[in-house]
Amino acid sequence: MTARLPLALVTGANRGLGLEVCRQLRDRGYRVILTARDPERGREAARDLGVEFLPLDVGDSASVARLVAELRRLDPEGLDVVVANAGVALDGFDAQVAATTVDTNYFGVLRVVEGVLPLLRQDARLVLVSSGVGQRDLLSADLRARLDLDTLTRDELSAFMQQFVDDVQAGRHREAGWPGTAYGTSKIGVTALAHLLARDLAGDPRHLDIVAVCPGWVRTAMGGPNAERTVEVGAASILGGLEAPRDDPHRFYRDGAHASW
Template sequence: MRRIAVVSGGNRGIGLEICRQLAGRGIHVVLASRDAGRGSAAAKVLAEQGLSVEARQLDVSDEASVAELARGIEAEHGGADIVVNNAGIAMDGFNAEVARKTIDVNFFGALRLTDALLPRMRAEGRIVMVTSGLGDRRSLSKPLKAQVGKADLTRDELIRLMRRFVDDVAAGRHTAEGWPSSAYAVSKMGLNALTGVVARELAGDGRGILCNAACPGWVRTDMGGAHAPRSVEEGAETPVWLATLPPGGPQGGVFRDKAPAAW
């Protein structure tokens, strides 16, 4: 059976290159993007290169959109083998609305898509969270750093922490509470912690599914800018490596350049 990969935010940048590299390995790729037109255009370009790619509309901030995609994957492909949570935003400024929207897309969006597709994933499936070097706990206060990095952190505890950050920003107390003034950084810290949470939840699953996070580095994309030192090909290398790990590979880790990365 041909493997099926779902890549969120797949219409440009690192996401598009992840789609290209996975399809180049003979995997059928579902290129998911919020903008249906741009997604279709991106998928067409890859298909013209002889790659097996289809476009699907997906807004990771919309429960109904996530559920519709998951149902379609099951109905048309019988399930998925790879899920790459690449969709993300980096907004200008910093206020309560920026915090709310950034956490909703970058953290809860990955959680929504993972939860929707996990029951539909086949044996030896792979889940990849695309994170960032900015998601470093060193910018947190000691108490928050300890909470986010707790070895037995639960899903509910992590969700409360992410919501607490948004509430603290809205109340004007986030600095006093030990948070940095960067919603993007906090969202990626949450994503790194979520990687460990999902990995621990999979311990008794039996399907051999692995969940890891990949830091692409500073890449020349619309988000990274023209002066970034890495190409999209280099940025996609570690996410694709994690998406195609053999059985017995690492579980619950954060990686950069195919090596464990401290965060």
């Protein structure tokens, strides 16, 4: 009987950073599940890497539920690493952009995390791909004060993110203290979520770890051709989150070191 390989799942992995994270995890000896919302492109990417594929649209709760059921069947022992990487950076700024961006980048991460939480094994690690673009000082002082990481609940954070979308839709986001960036706001939410989850899961007997990471500015479809970093360097920065010390209350890393937000 062959030894069980540690199991890793990566979202939004048919291209860009997610694909390279799968490659690096494979090279580190993980059994890798590459997921993507487009089954054809996902399957092809997985075949090229020699890893496994499962479909996942992080915008669709039913898709997350199907993935979880499939994972239980695939390896009843559960997951060792989850990299919540799927994200969008859309052009322009209007109600639709705000809604889609927050739904994919913030609620998409939350859906995946809540779905996989029961499947996590002892010492499992969750890495949420955020961005240094998501700086809290983009928010008004009043909004920043509501992001109290010691007391804020997950539901309150979700209501906070939804408030941004509602305020953009109502044409009052400026007066309400929000920035004119859906992407930046969504990533503030992702980094805050990592802090809240780390706090809430501190007493979990499985000794779980959760961290948000920034890959830096990377030459992908999202980052564009003028970005500073190769996809290899960006993916290594994401996987630097796997080495973040578990007892450190700071939960946002770039290149394996604290990043500010």
